[in-house]
Amino acid sequence: MNHQDQMMLMSQLFPACEYTQIISQQGEKKPKPRRKRSKKNKGGENSANDMNKKRKLSDEQVNILEENFGNEHKLESEKKDRLAMELGLDPRQVAVWFQNRRARWKNKKLEEEYFSLKKIHESTILEKCLLETKLREQHSEALKLREQLSEAEKEIQRLREPFERVTSSSSSTSSMSQSVEVVDPPFLGEFGVDNGYDDDVFFMPNETCYYNGMEWISLYM
C-alpha cells in the first residue's frame, strides 16, 4: 500500500475533521509558528502578464469538476492530469480546485453537524422541562395524599378512643391480660412515607437513605 493509498483510505475511514486531527496529533508536536509570508511578486516578472490574472472557471468546467468530486474527494495524479487535459486547465489548477472544494465540503459538514447537535440539545432541554413539570405535579399529588393519610389516621384514632377506654378499664380487673392492640403496619406508599420513623421523612426506594421533605423536594428542583 503506497502513501497515496493510505491517505485515500484514511479519508474514507474518517470524516475530514477527524482525519486532520489524526495527522496533526501524530508525534504530538506543537505546530511551529508560521513563517512570515514572503511578499508576492507584485511588480515582479510575471505580474504584468494577464495570464497570471485569476480566471473564473466556466460553468461546464465546474460541473465536470463537481461530478468528479462527487465520485471521489481526492485525485490520483493520473486522473488529475487526465481531467486537466479534458478541461483545458493546468493540473495544478485542478489540484487547487479539489483542495478548495475539500475545504468547503468540510466547512459545510461542520455546519451541518453543528445544527444537528443544536437541534438535539434543544429537544433535550424541552424534554427536561416536561419531566420537571411532571415531577412537580407528582410531588404535589404525593403531598396531598400524605395529608389525606394523616387525616384518616386521626379519624381512626378518634374512633378507637371509646373502645380503648372500655378495654383499659376491664384490664384493670385482670392484671395478666394486656390490651391486645391491633397495630396497623406502617403505611409505606410509593414514596415510603413512614410516620413511625420521623415526622417528615421520605425513603427513596432505590436509595439507602432517608430524606426529609425539603431535602427530597430539593433533589428535584
Added chain:
DNA sequence: TCTAGGTTTAATTTACATCA
C-alpha cells in the same frame, strides 16, 4: 449609474508527513 462593503473562490504560503 456608481460605489463601498460583503461574499465567493482561485491561488498562494506554510508546516508537516511520507517515501524513494
Added chain:
DNA sequence: CTGATGTAAATTAAACCTAG
C-alpha cells in the same frame, strides 16, 4: 539525510454581488 510530492489550514486577492 534530502528532495519530491502530497495534504490541511490559513490567508490573499480578484471577481462578483448588492444595498443604498
